[in-house]
Each structure stands twice: as C-alpha cells, then as structure tokens.
Amino acid sequence: xxxxxxxxxxxxxxxxxxxxxxxxxxxxxxxxxxxxxxxxxxxxxxxxxxxxxxxxxxxxxxxxxxxxxxxxxxxxxxxxxxxxxxxxxxxxxxxxxxxxxxxxxxxxxxxxxxxxxxxxxxxxxxxxxxxxxxxxxxxxxxxxxxxxxxxxxxxxxxxxxxxxxxxxxxxxxxxxxxxxxxxxxxxxxxxxxxxxxxxxxxxxxxxxxxxxxxxxxxxxxxxxxxxxxxxxxxxxxxxxxxxxxxxxxxxxxxxxxxxxxxxxxxxxxxxxxxxxxxxxxxxxxxxxxxxxxxxxxxxxxxxxxxxxxxxxxxxxxxxxxxxxxxxxxxxxxxxxxxxxxxxxxxxxxxxxxxxxxxxxxxxxxxxxxxxxxxxxxxxxxxxxxxxxxxxxxxxxxxxxxxxxxxxxxxxxxxxxxxxxxxxxxxxxxxxxxxxxxxxxxxxxxxxxxxxxxxxxxxxxxxxxxxxxxxxxxxxxxxxxxxxxxxxxxxxxxxxxxxxxxxxxxxxxxxxxxxxxxxxxxxxxxxxxxxxxxxxxxxxxxxxxxxxxxxxxxxxxxxxxxxxxxxxxxxxxxxxxxxxxxxxxxxxxxxxxxxxxxxxxxxxxxxxxxxxxxxxxxxxxxxxxxxxxxxxxxxxxxxxxxxxxxxxxxxxxxxxxxxxxxxxxxxxxxxxxxxxxxxxxxxxxxxxxxxxxxxxxxxxxxxxxxxxxxxxxxxxxxxxxxxxxxxxxxxxxxxxxxxxxxxxxxxxxxxxxxxxxxxxxxxxxxxxxxxxxxxxxxxxxxxxxxxxxxxxxxxxxxxxxxxxxxxxxxxxxxxxxxxxxxxxxxxxxxxxxxxxxxxxxxxxxxxxxxxxxxxxxxxxxxxxxxxxxxxxxxxxxxxxxxxxxxxxxxxxxxxxx
Ligand code: ATP
Numbered sequence: 001x002x003x004x005x006x007x008x009x010x011x012x013x014x015x016x017x018x019x020x021x022x023x024x025x026x027x028x029x030x031x032x033x034x035x036x037x038x039x040x041x042x043x044x045x046x047x048x049x050x051x052x053x054x055x056x057x058x059x060x061x062x063x064x065x066x067x068x069x070x071x072x073x074x075x076x077x078x079x080x081x082x083x084x085x086x087x088x089x090x091x092x093x094x095x096x097x098x099x100x101x102x103x104x105x106x107x108x109x110x111x112x113x114x115x116x117x118x119x120x121x122x123x124x125x126x127x128x129x130x131x132x133x134x135x136x137x138x139x140x141x142x143x144x145x146x147x148x149x150x151x152x153x154x155x156x157x158x159x160x161x162x163x164x165x166x167x168x169x170x171x172x173x174x175x176x177x178x179x180x181x182x183x184x185x186x187x188x189x190x191x192x193x194x195x196x197x198x199x200x201x202x203x204x205x206x207x208x209x210x211x212x213x214x215x216x217x218x219x220x221x222x223x224x225x226x227x228x229x230x231x232x233x234x235x236x237x238x239x240x241x242x243x244x245x246x247x248x249x250x251x252x253x254x255x256x257x258x259x260x261x262x263x264x265x266x267x268x269x270x271x272x273x274x275x276x277x278x279x280x281x282x283x284x285x286x287x288x289x290x291x292x293x294x295x296x297x298x299x300x301x302x303x304x305x306x307x308x309x310x311x312x313x314x315x316x317x318x319x320x321x322x323x324x325x326x327x328x329x330x331x332x333x334x335x336x337x338x339x340x341x342x343x344x345x346x347x348x349x350x351x352x353x354x355x356x357x358x359x360x361x362x363x364x365x366x367x368x369x370x371x372x373x374x375x376x377x378x379x380x381x382x383x384x385x386x387x388x389x390x391x392x393x394x395x396x397x398x399x400x401x402x403x404x405x406x407x408x409x410x411x412x413x414x415x416x417x418x419x420x421x422x423x424x425x426x427x428x429x430x431x432x433x434x435x436x437x438x439x440x441x442x443x444x445x446x447x448x449x450x451x452x453x454x455x456x457x458x459x460x461x462x463x464x465x466x467x468x469x470x471x472x473x474x475x476x477x478x479x480x481x482x483x484x485x486x487x488x489x490x491x492x493x494x495x496x497x498x499x500x501x502x503x504x505x506x507x508x509x510x511x512x513x514x515x516x517x518x519x520x521x522x523x524x525x526x527x528x529x530x531x532x533x534x535x536x537x538x539x540x541x542x543x544x545x546x547x548x549x550x551x552x553x554x555x556x557x558x559x560x561x562x563x564x565x566x567x568x569x570x571x572x573x574x575x576x577x578x579x580x581x582x583x584x585x586x587x588x589x590x591x592x593x594x595x596x597x598x599x600x601x602x603x604x605x606x607x608x609x610x611x612x613x614x615x616x617x618x619x620x621x622x623x624x625x626x627x628x629x630x631x632x633x634x635x636x637x638x639x640x641x642x643x644x645x646x647x648x649x650x651x652x653x654x655x656x657x658x659x660x661x662x663x664x665x666x667x668x669x670x671x672x673x674x675x676x677x678x679x680x681x682x683x684x685x686x687x688x689x690x691x692x693x694x695x696x697x698x699x700x701x702x703x704x705x706x707x708x709x710x711x712x713x714x715x716x717x718x719x720x721x722x723x724x725x726x727x728x729x730x731x732x733x734x735x736x737x738x739x740x741x742x743x744x745x746x747x748x749x750x751x752x753x754x755x756x757x758x759x760x761x762x763x764x765x766x767x768x769x770x771x772x773x774x775x776x777x778x779x780x781x782x783x784x785x786x787x788x789x790x791x792x793x794x795x796x797x798x799x800x801x802x803x804x805x806x807x808x809x810x811x812x813x814x815x816x817x818x819x820x821x822x823x824x825x826x827x828x829x830x831x832x833x834x835x836x837x838x839x840x841x842x843x844x845x846x847x848x849x850x851x852x853x854x855x856x857x858x859x860x861x862x863x864x865x866x867x868x869x870x871x872x873x874x875x876x877x878x879x880x881x882x883x884x885x886x887x888x889x890x891x892x893x894x895x896x
Contacts, residue, residue: 007154007211008191009184015154015209021138023156023207025122034136041135041151041197041213043220054101058094067278074271082719085855086275089722093282096730104295117654119150122207127393127404137210143195144205145432146633146653151197152217153208155179159430160204165189167198168218174202188218200655202633204432236318236686239757240293244285247697251284254705261708268714279718283725284701293686296737300682308665309675310649316661319643320679322751323551325624326672327604327615327642330557330567331499332407332651333629334669335533339411343498345489346378346527347470347482353418358394358401358410360417373419377473380421382503382526387416388425389442389453389503406651408501411531412455429515435558435632436608439464443515449507452515454523457560457606458490461502465525469505475524490528494562497570498530535571542670543571549746551676552624554602556612561605568603575602583607586614594618609634616641625750627672629664630656646672680751681741684817687757689736691766692814696728696807698771699778703803706779713792715782717857720800727804727839732811735832739815742824761890762817765883773879774806777872785865794865797847797858802869804843806876808836813880818888820881 007015016022026034059065067090075083117132122140132150135141141153143161155161161177169189177192188196195201195208197217214220255277262268262276294314301311311317331337344351344364351371355362364371364379373380392405392413403410416422428450429443439456454461467475468482476482490500504523546553555573557564561582568574580603586594591614598618604611609632616638619626628642631652636659639645647653647660648667657663664671700721707715716724758767778799785795813821815829826833846852847860 005211006184008182008186008194010154011181012154012156012179012209015156015211019138019209019211021140021209023122023140024125025140026136026138028123031123031134031136031139034138035134038136038213040133042133043215051098051102054105055094055098058097058101064090064094064282067275067282070271070275070278074275081855082275085719086279086722089719089726090282093722093726093730096726100295100734104298117148117150117657120144120147135210135213137213139210141208141210142205143201143208145201145203145434146631146655147201148654148658149195149197149199149201150213151210152212153195153210155193155195155206155208157208158204158206160432161201161206162203163195163199164202165196165199168196168222177206200633203434236297236683236757237293240690243694247285247694247701250698250701251281254284254701255280258704258708258714262714265708265711266714272718276714276718276721279721280701280704283721283729284697293690296682296686299737300678303682304675304678305665307674307678308649308668308671309678310663310665311661311675312657312663313661316644317679317682319625320627320662320676321681321683323625323627323644323676323679324750325552325554325619325626326546326669326676327554327556327612327619327626327628328669328672329629329631329648330555330559330564331533332631332648332667333664334539334555334571335535335567337407337533337651337667339407339499339531339533341411341415341529342532343493343530344379344382344415344527345493345530346376346382347468347476348485349471350489351379353415355414355418358403358414360394360401360414362414362418364419371419373421376471378469378471378526379419381469381505382529383416383419383421384423384425384446385453385455385503385505385526386412386529387421387423388427388444389440389455407533408499408531412501412529415529428513431515431517431520435634436610438558438606439520441515441520443508443513445510448510450510450512452506452508452519454504454506454520455501457558458486458500458502458528461504461523462486462525464521465504465523466521467523468525478525486525486528490560491562493528493530494560495566496530497532497563497566499533499559499563500528500530502526502528533567535567536668536670538668538670539571542673543573545673545677545746549676550749551673552599554604554615556604556607556615556629558607559605561603564603564605573602578602580605583611586611591618595621598622599624609638612638613641627676629672630660632656635659677741677746680745680748683751684741684745685737685739688739688814688817689733690757691762691817692736692807692811693729693733695766695771695774696810698767699774699806700724700803702771702775703778703782703799706775707782710779710783712779712782712786713796715778715796715799716803717796719856720796720858723856724800724803724807727843728807728811731835731839732808732832735829735835736811736814738831739829742816742819759887761887765887766814766817766880769883770810770876770879774872774876777875778803778806781868781872784868790865791859793857794859794861798861798865798869800856800858801843801847801861801866802872805840805869806873808839809873809876810880812836813877816884818884818891820884 071083071086118129119132119135120127120129120142121135127142135150141150155177156179158177158179162174163177164174166172171189179193182191182193196219198219259273259277262273297314297317300317304311328334340356341353349366352365353362390409390413392403392409394413395402395404425444425446427442427444431441433440438460439454441452441454443450443452465478468478469475493500503526505526506523543553555564555568561580565580579601581601583606594614595618599622612628612635616626616628625643627644627646628638629646630639631648633653633655635656639647639656639659644662645660646662646664647656649663649665650667703715782795782799785798815824853859
C-alpha cells in the first residue's frame, strides 16, 4: 500500500473503505494474511551474516593470508609435509575463530529481537500489543504519550495529541494533531491529520488507521540517509586496539632480529624464514582480541537478558560494572506497583476499603459499618469520578482479574466496583495525565450537566478547588481551617506510606463540550483515596548489596514527600544525615548548590522528569557513573544523559526504551543490581583471559629472541608455533571467560571508567614479570638441553611441551587475579577443568604418535626432560601467586 495516495484529503470513512478495515480493526487472521502480502514493517531486510561468509572472513585477516601465501610458496618448492600441516592448523584456527564469532553473532541477534519495538493495535476488536514489525496497512493503531509511531497512519481520533516530527521535518516543536480533512496539496509537515512512522507522541492520545508500512512510509523514503547507525567501539575495544598495535610492533622487531640471525647464523632458507616469521606473527599477535571481547560482551548481554536485564547498547555492559550511583524510580521499581485502595476520606469521615488485588470484591466501611453510598453524595461522585476519569481496563481471564493500563487507575476502578459503582459515562472531553501536571481531567454528559471529573495529587487538586462537597451534597467554601484538615488527612495517609489521589468535580452547562487547562479551576473538592503499594521484598537485599559494593542509591518519585520517606525508611534507604528534597525545593537550588549537596540526597519527591536531567548532570559533575531509570517520554533526555539509562520494560514508553541503554523486562530494582554484578563479572573475566593471552604470547615472542642472544638454535618451528597458538589461545581462553564471578566481586569499589584495563601492579606482575620469568626459564632450559648434547629435535620437543603445559597452568592460576588459587574450588568452572585436562592429555598423547611426531617435527621426551619441565611450571606457579599476593598487600594499603 503506498503512501502516494492522498489519505490526508479523504474523509475517514473513505480511508476505511479503501483499506477494507473499520474502527474495530482487522481480525488476527486478516492481519496475518496482509503481513504476507505487504511484508514486515521494517526499513531494510535484516542483514544476516551467513555462517559460510563468517567462516571465509576468518581468512581475510592479513596475517592468515600471508601465512597461506607463504605455505603455497613452500608447497611449490616441494615442502609438502610442512605445508599440509600448516594448512590444517590454519583451518583449525579459522574454525575456532569462526565458532567464537558465530556464537557472538547469534547472541547479538537474539538480543535484537528482544529489544525490538512494540506497537499497540486493535485486532479482533480488542487492544493488543504486537511487535512493530507486524503492523500492517488497515491496522488501527492506538497512540499514547511516549509511543514511537510504528507506521504512517491517518488519524481517526485524537485527544490533545501532540507529535514530535523532528526526525522527518526537522521541526523541533511538537505538532498538534487532529482528524479533519485537509487540502490535497498540503505539504507533509502540515498534514496534521496524519502521523508518520519513526515520530514520537509527546502528549495526549489518539487512534489512526495504518496506511503505509515499511519502506512505503515517509520515513522509508528517506531511510537511506538515516541508516548510519554504527556500532560504536567500547572504550575497552579501543584500548585493545592499542594493545594489539604494541604487540605487532614488538613482533616485527623480534621477527626482524630473529630473521637476520636465522639468515646469517643459522643459515636458514629464505622460504623457511618467511614461514617461520609469519607463524610467529600468527601465534603471537592476538588479532582476534577485539572480536573475542565483543563476543564476551555479547554473550554477557545474553546472560543478562536471561535475568531480565536487556542491554541495548554493548558498551553499557562495561559501564554497568563501574556504576557508582543508581537513581531509581520508586513506583513499580522499588515497590511492587500492585496498587490497592485501602482508605478514603470525604469530609469528614475516614472510610476503610477491604479486599486485595484487582478482584473487585470488598467492602467500604466507616466505623466498621458498611457505608450506604446512595446517602453519601460526595462519595458517590468521587466513585463515579474514579470509574470514569480512568483509562484502565480490568479483564477477567480464567476467573483471574488482570489489569490493562496504569496500576493507580486500575486500583481506582476496582475501588469504584467494590462500592457497586459501574456506570460508564460517555467521555466528550479530556486533558490527559502527565507527570508534570500530576492530574487528569475528563468531561462527561451527566444528568442535566456536562460534568468535569478531575483527579490528581492532593495539593494540586486542593489548590484548584474553592469548595468542598459534604456527604449530604451541600457545598462549603474551603477556608484555611478546612485546607489544613484536608492536608492533615493527606499527610497522615502519606506517613503510612500510602499514595494519595484527590478527586474534584466541576459542573458545566450541557453546551460545554471541550475542556482546556483554564477550566481546571474553581473546582469542588470531593475527597481522597489512599493506595497501598508495598515494597518489593527483593529490594532489601539488593540495597544491602549496593551498600557493600560502594554504590549509592537515590529514590526518585513523583509521589508525595511523606509517602516517599515512609517507603524509603521501610526499605532502609534513609540513614542519619541523609537529605530528602522535593521538586519545588530543587527548583530553588542553582546548579552549584545542587552539585554541592546532591550526594547527600537519598529521596527526591514530587519531581518532574526535567528535574531528573539536572540530578544526572549534578552527579556526573561529581564524577559519578550514574544509572538512571525512567518510563515516560519526558524521561528520555535524562536517560540519554545518564551513563546507563534504564527504561522500564513493562510500563515504559517506546521513546524511553529507545533512549535507554538497558531495559528492565520486569521493572525491578533488584534486576539493576543483578545486572551491575554481571557487568563486573564479565569485565573481570575479560581482564583474566586478556592477561592470560598476553602474558603467554609475550613469552612466545621473547623466547626466540632470547635464544638468539644466547646463540642457541631456533627454539620453535613454524608448525610448533601454530600448534601452541591453536591449543592454548582458543579453548582455555574461552573457558576462562566462563569463570563464575568471584564471591567478593560486589565487595569491591566500582572501577573507574576509562581507567586502563590493567592496574600498574597487574602489568608489572602479570605482563612483565611472569612472561620474563617464563622466557628466561624456557631459554635456560633449552640451553641446558643443548649443552648436554641432547639432539635438537628432542630439546625442542621438551621446550614445546613445557611451553604448552605452562600456558595451561597459567590459565588455571589466572582464574583470579587476586585470590590465591587454593581458595577457589576447581569445580567452580567445570568447562575450564575439562579443557585443561583434555589439552594435557592430547599434548602428552601426541608425543608418542608417529604421524604427529613427523608433522610437528617432534620426538619423545625423556623422564629427565619432563622433570626439568616441572621446574619451569613450579617457577611460574610461584611467580603468579607471589604477584597476586603483592597486589593484595598493595591494594589493602591503598583502600584499607
Ligand atoms: P515514580 O516516579 O516513582 O514512578 P510516580 O509514578 O508516583 O512515581 P507520577 O506517575 O509522575 O510518579 O505521579 C505523580 C503524582 O501524580 C502521583 O503521586 C499522583 O498523585 C498523581 N497521579 C499519578 N497517576 C495519576 C493518574 N493516572 N491520574 C491522576 N493523577 C495521577
């Protein structure tokens, strides 16, 4: 269906007819059929990397290409065996690389699916949330504030609908939308009865019939210019690129020196030298490091997703681990978000409401006696207000009541139903709720009037009211005394941790059929309903974990200060000396004042979304790594500004999700802490296997160099180098990345972002001392064997075997960069143990298989030689464990 048609100049009925649909939407069956005809609603076919292509790409790296080239050369001059062995080893290496990348690719793909955007449509007459990709022409889409519009649509219903179309038109002010018919030649930017894919609803609500999807949308037409979404390199990957370069330079130096010596001293043939030097390069330069790291991050992200934290941006995994401050919404994140009205107040009587959950069964009691609604005009109107100024839907599925919509409104609807009020009034006007307004108004014909129902935060409703209704229906002017009494009731409820919603009405003559903000004054106050929203039990231990991990937590809420304080106290979030501040107080602070006190503030109450941005900025100025949660469309700027923006998966708007780096599938605070823990674990594991790979590779590079200095023969042949590379760089490194987090991972202070991957002590201990000791002992071992007159082949075999065994030991020791190895049970990482045992057996077994002996140019080794190898192993054990111990002592001194 093309958008060339002038949908904007047609009456809505004609649009329905042309698209063969109706206000009650398509049937599920028809939608499926249309999906086949029109295709998925997306801009480009997902570029899937085929496994074959991925495999071929493994050979694209220049070193491998060079190696293959040199091998072909050696084949040409008749060195068949070496050439075949090299080709086999290169193929095996490519397979390993392929496996790693394929695994990462798959994890990323799965992730993309999880975080794909959603759209609300009407199918089979009921509201349904579907993946945006499944929207088809003819669908009725339902729009509300915070939605990212999935397809081009002709509007059929709007309530104060405002849309940000900057992405299409460049115009940053939101556009007011309505349903009327427009001139045929109206330019795109002025087609106010249409909404377009990719734009966002910033206010109000509406419905539209989809006229174009996918590449047929206006966005699709300009999509090419928008497709520059690059995957950014993480700070870690950038550091690794650097590291790779350093190793490359080192490699070139070593290769040059050794080649010169080889040519003039060992009198090696040029082709053998080239093969050798290139093999050294392949073995020593961890070309694939960034890929392996991306793979680890991607797989980590996959693990997080299983625990309900969906990371949308890869670098966030890294940043999460170094989070120092979490600013979390209260409602639904720290609390369960399952609201129930438990109390109500009308002048001057407190009402108790029984029953729990969304099942509309319960009683309204006053002084333990059932309340007679029909004799209580104020209460009756309050309940009618609660029922009709309400967008929530309660549905009974298999005898269980579930809620579709906002939890506060759901609870209010249940409250009305418990009292037997279920009269649904036609809604002819509306001013929607927003976190800034903290109220919502609707207009309905009722008896001889058009009545406006207003509900919202008590102080705001009270401010807009001039009268109060008594149970008898009589009206009373609100004087200072009554104002105080109302606020006292409100504060008493709030102090019990209850969330208050106040209600008011205004009567208009029946001609009045639109309402505007100016009409929200001179109201008649009806009363207050108080809702309970208990804390999530899992938040208590999560907060305790944060405390130990050096992460500060602040609660941010639109709720009343006293409600927030009570909940914060219940959670143990408030300590002596902590500050609680409201949005109004925050506004009075300048940026400087805010920065100076922001770290002391534990609770921000009655805040609006724009305050969140200021809070993030102030904390960042204080050098914090800030995680900030949000759900509404107006939270997006704060989510973007935060180091880790976190959107709610269930209640969050599409706009918030898009701005966020992570989405909480369960809206749960505890999940944030879990994700931080995983973030630290992943980062620490990356560090472990980096240290492992680097220290081993440095030794591989230095040993030939040292051997040349001592006038020894070449210590490893080309095929041996490739074999070492294959057996040690692959499986043990991957297995090391599966190491479960160390028990004290969350006892440590957060890592400073952008600080080097390794500390100075780690570099000295693991990347200088360890490889040096390994190199020196290997070279001395080699010298000793040669001096003893042992044949070169056997000496080389011993050296080669020792090198591999030491690297396996190194993998085992580096399971922790701090803890002594005996403190970590070997069974914590069964994969690693399995890999190490297998590698060990293969290595020793190989020594006695004739064909392998021939292929790798090795022989058997004697028990004597083996004993010497054990000395090297022991030396490395002592070096690594001593390095750890020294680092432990130095760090204790630094942060006791
Ligand atoms: P959090 O930021 O912790 O999620 P919140 O959900 O309480 O807090 P808002 O949704 O911004 O924050 O609500 C702010 C206030 O607006 C509430 O305390 C309540 O008084 C009022 N309010 C909330 N929902 C509605 C609604 N649907 N209609 C009218 N008023 C509402």
